[in-house]
Amino acid sequence: MGLLPAQVWAMTPLDTDLLITGWNEAQGDQMPAAPTMEEMDDLIRRYG
Numbered sequence: 458m459g460l461l462p463a464q465v466w467a468m469t470p471l472d473t474d475l476l477i478t479g480w481n482e483a484q485g486d487q488m489p490a491a492p493t494m495e496e497m498d499d500l501i502r503r504y505g
Contacts, residue, residue: 458465458480465473492500 458476460476465476468476
């Protein structure tokens with residue numbers, strides 16, 4: 458985000474919400490999809 462922690466701490470709750478919402482929207486679909494139940498079961502079997 459390019460902000461220092463002190464800058465975020467000084468924000469109002471509304472400003473913080475707008476910052477986080479804007480950041481999430483700007484990231485778009487860059488995150489991988491959540492695993493399906495079958496994939497989760499396989500991961501749990503493999504790694505406990």
